[in-house]
Amino acid sequence: MVLRRFLPALPPLLAFAGILAIWELLSLYFGLDGLPPPSVALRQVPVILTDPQSLFDIVDSLRRMAIGIVLALVFAIPVGLWMGRSRFAAAFFNPLLSVIYPVPKAALMPIIMLWLGVGDASKILVIFLGVTLPLIYHSYQGSRAVEEKLLWSAAAMGMQPPARLARIVLPAALPEILVGCRTALVLGLITMVTSEMIARQTGIGNLVFQSLEMGIYDTVYAMIVIIGALGFILDVLFERLRGWLVGWAEPAQSIIVGST
Amino acid sequence: MIRFRQKQRSFTFERGFRLERGLALAFAIAASTAGLTAASAQTIPTIRVGWTVPAEDAKYWMMKRPQEFPNLGKKYNVEWVQFQGTAQMVQAMAAGALDCSTQGVLSLAQGAASAGLQTYIVAQHVGEKAPESFSVYWAVKDDSPIKSVKDFKGKTIGLNVLGTGIWGPLAIALKKNGIDPDKDVKLVEAAFPTQEDAIRTGRLDVGVLNQPFAARAEAKGGLRKVFAISEEIPDIVHILEACSKTFVDKNPELAALYVQDLTAGMGKALANRDETLKIVTEIFKAPVAVFDPFYFKTRASSDAPLGSADFARDPGAAANYDGIQKMFKLYYDVGMLPKQLDVKDFKHAKIFAPLKP
Incomplete structure (x- = not known):
């Protein structure tokens, strides 16, 4: 009974232990300063997490990421929903998005820096650009898949098009939009770090790149672990939020083995 | 035999209220985070300064021990921005995003020769001084x-x-x-x-x-x-401090205050090695053992390993203008600069280290 309860946690634990074992072996094999063993690097994790300045850096990066993502949500969701319900909008935006999508957003940082300076605004714009496209795409797909009957019923009851978009299309497309949000969260984390590579005052990038420039590799790897853990925690929290918001849309699947 | 059983659920209007509550929460978070970014009103001028690592001890003192500088925080403020390297700071200065920054001689010269970047060299952080200093x-x-x-x-x-x-x-x-x-x-x-x-x-x-x-x-x-x-080139200049001509010409008093503090900062750094080491470890988040073997040290003899010594620093942060001129010529001779430059064009009549009140 106890074993069955803990069984689901076993595969991820094994995967994590496997990565640590491979990392340790590679470190022993190569013996490079640039690849410290996990036993050394992980010792830096509590050091970083108990240092007030480092915690401020981490929180400040997350603040910029939150602003970038919220701005992207405000912009991308209406655009995506509109594209899903309007052929004109889809025809207008689709080619633009296809062109913009493959451009590495962090590589735009030097140019953005020229427009917006070296402060928060340029970093937030890079995060915004990084997360906007998956949000638009998933909002677009969600909006396209809304049942016409719902919209007809609402129209028949006198609901105007903007109200239909806000009160029917948006909630019905929400499960798909939230899939885009989940992708955006990960991309936000990536662009958050890369946006701090060229110019920075505070932030996670401050900790990572400063340590990298000074060859303090145990801190670099500890920060990579912390960023990975942040991604995991944000994903778990987001999945909880998603379940709360759109639990009605989850296909509750159960697999019955051996039955006919 | 495996059979999938799926519970069909669907969207209803009532469920939309949960969405609205979620959106309200998201906007509340957004509003509060955006509020945090609002800069507080400033009554004294701010100089935007770019920096990088390592070996900018005068700036590190100003960043981490501002109370040691009577003008800093009272007559002017500094907005410190760390950059990946000097080339990026040239871009930022050319774009008007920085007033002053750390520069290498080549990056500054290329900025001037190719991008029309107009600057004054106001101080020097480190260079080499054969045979006692470190040499790359x-x-x-x-x-x-x-x-x-x-x-x-x-x-x-x-x-x-x-x-x-x-x-x-x-x-x-x-x-x-x-x-x-x-x-x-x-x-x-x-x-x-x-x-x-x-x-x-x-x-x-x-x-x-x-x-x-x-x-x-x-x-x-x-x-x-x-x-x-x-x-090949003795006494090379590695990194110096440059301020845009626009900034200095418009704000000579402000620029002078900054250069005075750079001068004082270099003096404080050299006078108190232990405190400088503390500051450096705060900045780099590296243990003192990384810096202690060489920081501010000179070679015991010309046979001593180069790594036992640090770069050379002038006690007043004075720039070696003659050395910089030689480097301009060297870079031009090896084809790294498109045209010859004259260091006189990079020197303000009055504002350069050492500058005292």
Whole structure:
């Protein structure tokens, strides 16, 4: 009974232990300063997490990421929903998005820096650009898949098009939009770090790149672990939020083995 | 036999209220985070300054011990922005995003020659002073057949950044040894911290070592110096402080206050090594053991390892304008600058270190 309860946690634990074992072996094999063993690097994790300045850096990066993502949500969701319900909008935006999508957003940082300076605004714009496209795409797909009957019923009851978009299309497309949000969260984390590579005052990038420039590799790897853990925690929290918001849309699947 | 059972659920209007509550929560978070970014009103002028690592001790003192500077925070403020390197700071200065920043001689000269960047050199952070100071050098493994620059032909040579200022002296040394720097060697870009590992693993035949990596490599052993840039260009200037002409000409008093504090900062740094080491470890988040073996030290003799010493610093942060002029000429001669530059164009009549109130 106890074993069955803990069984689901076993595969991820094994995967994590496997990565640590491979990392340790590679470190022993190569013996490079640039690849410290996990036993050394992980010792830096509590050091970083108990240092007030480092915690401020981490929180400040997350603040910029939150602003970038919220701005992207405000912009991308209406655009995506509109594209899903309007052929004109889809025809207008689709080619633009296809062109913009493959451009590495962090590589735009030097140019953005020229427009917006070296402060928060340029970093937030890079995060915004990084997360906007998956949000638009998933909002677009969600909006396209809304049942016409719902919209007809609402129209028949006198609901105007903007109200239909806000009160029917948006909630019905929400499960798909939230899939885009989940992708955006990960991309936000990536662009958050890369946006701090060229110019920075505070932030996670401050900790990572400063340590990298000074060859303090145990801190670099500890920060990579912390960023990975942040991604995991944000994903778990987001999945909880998603379940709360759109639990009605989850296909509750159960697999019955051996039955006919 | 496996059978999937799926509970069909669907959207209803009532469920929309949960969405609205979620959206309200999201906007509340957004509003509060956006509120945090609002800058507080400032009544004194702010200078936007770019910096990088390492070896900018005067600035590190101003950043971490502002109370030691009577004007800082009272007559003016500094907005410190850390950059990946000097080339990015040239871009930021050219765009008007910075008032002053750390610069290498080559990056500043290229900015002036190619992008029309107009600056005054107001102070110097570090340079070299043969034979007592550290000099950036290229090293090989102890058992390497490479004994001198003439053995570099056909080899893979490490550089921290392609086109970097330290390439100039090596390019000249290669030419003197009958090696074409453009055709006879393979240049590989690798950041300073990775050079030591790259030499030891054979990915580079010759790698370039800077402090603190030279001190670390020498402590470990197994590497041998082949060529130091002081052998070709003695007393090279590594990093200096430059301010945009627009900023200085519009705000001469403000610029003077900043240069006065840079002068004072260098004096404080050199006068109190222990406190400087504390500050440096705060800035770099590195243990003091990384810096202690060489910081502010000079070589005991001309035979002592280069890594036992630090770069040279002027006590008043004075820029070596003659040295900078020689470097302009060197870079022009090896084709790294499109035109000759005159250092007089980079010197303000009054505002340069050492500057005292």
